[in-house]
Amino acid sequence: MRRDREDTRRRILDAARRLFAELGYEQVTMRLIAAEADANIALINRYFGAKRELFAEVLAQQGRFPGVLDVDEEGLPRRLAEYVADRLTSGTGSPVVATISRSAASPEIHELIRDRVLSAILEPLEARLTGPDTRLRAGIATALIMGTGTLRQLFGTDVVRAQDRDALVARLTAVFEACLTVVDRPSSPT
Amino acid sequence: MRRDREDTRRRILDAARRLFAELGYEQVTMRLIAAEADANIALINRYFGAKRELFAEVLAQQGRFPGVLDVDEEGLPRRLAEYVADRLTSGTGSPVVATISRSAASPEIHELIRDRVLSAILEPLEARLTGPDTRLRAGIATALIMGTGTLRQLFGTDVVRAQDRDALVARLTAVFEACLTVVDRPSSPT
DNA sequence: GAAATTAGTAGACGCGTGTTTACAGGTCAA
DNA sequence: TTGACCTGTAAACACGCGTCTACTAATTTC
Numbered sequence: 001m002r003r004d005r006e007d008t009r010r011r012i013l014d015a016a017r018r019l020f021a022e023l024g025y026e027q028v029t030m031r032l033i034a035a036e037a038d039a040n041i042a043l044i045n046r047y048f049g050a051k052r053e054l055f056a057e058v059l060a061q062q063g064r065f066p067g068v069l070d071v072d073e074e075g076l077p078r079r080l081a082e083y084v085a086d087r088l089t090s091g092t093g094s095p096v097v098a099t100i101s102r103s104a105a106s107p108e109i110h111e112l113i114r115d116r117v118l119s120a121i122l123e124p125l126e127a128r129l130t131g132p133d134t135r136l137r138a139g140i141a142t143a144l145i146m147g148t149g150t151l152r153q154l155f156g157t158d159v160v161r162a163q164d165r166d167a168l169v170a171r172l173t174a175v176f177e178a179c180l181t182v183v184d185r186p187s188s189p190t
Numbered sequence: 191m192r193r194d195r196e197d198t199r200r201r202i203l204d205a206a207r208r209l210f211a212e213l214g215y216e217q218v219t220m221r222l223i224a225a226e227a228d229a230n231i232a233l234i235n236r237y238f239g240a241k242r243e244l245f246a247e248v249l250a251q252q253g254r255f256p257g258v259l260d261v262d263e264e265g266l267p268r269r270l271a272e273y274v275a276d277r278l279t280s281g282t283g284s285p286v287v288a289t290i291s292r293s294a295a296s297p298e299i300h301e302l303i304r305d306r307v308l309s310a311i312l313e314p315l316e317a318r319l320t321g322p323d324t325r326l327r328a329g330i331a332t333a334l335i336m337g338t339g340t341l342r343q344l345f346g347t348d349v350v351r352a353q354d355r356d357a358l359v360a361r362l363t364a365v366f367e368a369c370l371t372v373v374d375r376p377s378s379p380t
Numbered sequence: 381g382a383a384a385t386t387a388g389t390a391g392a393c394g395c396g397t398g399t400t401t402a403c404a405g406g407t408c409a410a
Numbered sequence: 411t412t413g414a415c416c417t418g419t420a421a422a423c424a425c426g427c428g429t430c431t432a433c434t435a436a437t438t439t440c
Contacts, residue, residue, distance in 0.1 A: 003386085003388070003435090003436060003437070004387085005386085005387065008387080008388085010436090023317075024295045026295065027295070027297065028295075029426080029427070029428085030427080030428060030429085031272065031426090031427085031428095039388085040387095040388055040389055040390085041428090041429090042388080042389075042390090042391095042429085042430075043387080043388070045428080045429060045430075046217060046387090046388095050428075050429080051428065052431095055270050062395090067358070069365070084295070093371055101340065102295050103295070104295075104343060104344060105214045105216065105217070105292050105294075105295055105343070106216075107217065110344070113344060114344045114345065115201060132357075133354065133357050133361065135349075135350070135359060136349075136350050136354055136357060136358055137361065139341065139349045139350065140258055140334075140338075140361060140365060142341065142381050143337035143338045143340070143341045144330075144333060144334050144337050144365075145337070146337045146340050146341065147332075147333035147334050147335070147336045147337025147340065148330075148333045148337070149334065150291065150294050150336050150337065150340065151329065151332065151333045153294060153295070154294060154300070154303060154304045154307060155304065159325075159326075159329045160325070160326050160329060164326055167322075167323050167326060171326060171327065171330060171368075171369070172330065173325065174368040174370040175330060175334075175365055175369055177368065178361075178364040178365040178367070178368035179339065179361070179365055193405090193406060193407075193416080193417050193418070194417090195416085195417065198417080198418085219396080219397070219398085220397080220398060220399080221396090221397085221398095229418085230417095230418055230419055230420085231398090231399090231419095232399085232401090232418080232419075232420090233417080233418070234418090235398080235399060235400075236417090236418095240398075240399080241398065242397090325394075381438105382439100382440090383438100383439085383440080384428075384439075384440090385425105385436105385437080385438070385439085385440085386413105386435100386436085386438090387434105387435085387436075387437085388433105388434080388435080388436090389425090389432105389433080389434070389435095390431105390432090390433080390434095391430105391431090391432090391433100392429105392431080392432100392433090393428105393430075393431090394427105394428100394429090394430105394431085395426105395427080395428095395429105396425105396427080397424105397425080397426080397427090398423105398424100398425095399422105399423080399424090399425105400421105400422085400423070400424100400426095401415105401421090401422080401423085402420095402421090402422100403418105403419080403421100404417105404418085404419070404420095405416100405417085405418080405419095405421085406415105406416085406417075407414105407415080407416075408413105408414090408415085408416100408417090409411100409412105409414085409415095410412085410413090410414100410418080
């Protein structure tokens with residue numbers, strides 16, 4: 001039997017990241033993490049403190065949107081549309097959104113999730129916008145991103161056929177444009 | 191002490207409806223329902239079977255979107271925008287969406303939630319649409335509706351200021367139009 | 381090689397959950 | 411008034427949860 005503190009710690013963290021993304025905070029038990037990591041339960045508490053702190057470390061470790069936002073404001077809608085479409089049609093999705101949307105209802109980690117949505121999605125998105133109402137526009141886009149996460153969680157990949165991917169990307173691009181771009185109608189209707 | 195079977199049953203159902211909408215399935219305990227309904231715990235199981243069945247009855251009892259969809263296809267985006275904006279800025283929201291978005295992560299009621307999203311939101315929405323890709327368009331709108339529910343749950347009414355309501359409604363109307371209306375661009379860009 | 385340090389383990393602790401059982405007490409027909 | 415029936419109640423059940431403690435055993439230090 002190997003005895004490697006760092007390796008065990010890493011195995012636990014990897015298992016926790018996988019399970020939290022797949023099942024959400026509440027559904028993941030300490031015993032499940034221990035089994036998945038092939039480690040003893042007591043070691044989780046020894047190395048990470050409590051379940052909540054382990055979850056916080058998982059959140060802190062996984063970065064922002066993985067490269068999705070590395071594009072100028074003009075190309076942003078298309079980029080987001082492709083990202084969301086892939087998550088909605090393919091087998092796997094980003095653990096960032098999955099972890100958030102599957103754990104949003106747990107009051108114990110409410111603040112963690114809230115801050116995470118801000119720092120990983122809403123604020124970086126808002127930072128890429130120009131013009132008025134940036135917070136509002138970024139907020140609607142964030143709602144759409146998280147909503148597709150919930151939809152994916154409920155229906156799997158059955159909501160849209162894979163053959164509809166082009167239509168889906170086109171439609172989502174238009175929707176994200178409606179969210180993010182500056183409206184050019186100087187005459188406001190009364 | 192009054193002994194009224196029907197009244198007790200109704201009190202339990204009312205309490206359950208309120209609590210499920212406010213806290214979500216997992217966070218609501220049988221003892222909490224009993225206390226809120228001022229009834230004994232054992233009576234819940236006697237009258238409704240199990241917690242899952244009580245939740246199913248709550249879902250079955252609360253109707254579809256309350257009047258939100260009673261409008262023609264042209265007026266639908268505006269109507270949905272106002273509905274979502276009100277839920278995002280005012281104190282209270284529709285229990286239909288709240289119950290769904292707060293309970294979506296519980297595997298025990300996964301099928302119930304899935305069917306509920308279909309029968310209460312997605313399918314009636316799709317039925318109001320004409321043209322191609324009705325399922326896809328209604329799906330995106332459903333994602334947006336549920337996503338705003340999650341956003342509301344995380345941030346309360348702090349996401350947008352109440353004074354921004356007009357801008358919010360305008361922006362959301364544009365977004366729902368991008369979701370729902372038929373695109374009139376016969377020339378597809380390559 | 382002996383002693384100290386540290387990783388790993390087994391098991392129990394207290395608590396809260398949904399559910400059930402045995403019983404008390406009000407209600408109503410005969 | 412008596413007795414059957416039904417509503418309501420208290421307590422316990424079995425289980426799973428996160429957490430903690432006492433212990434074993436491998437590794438390191440001298």
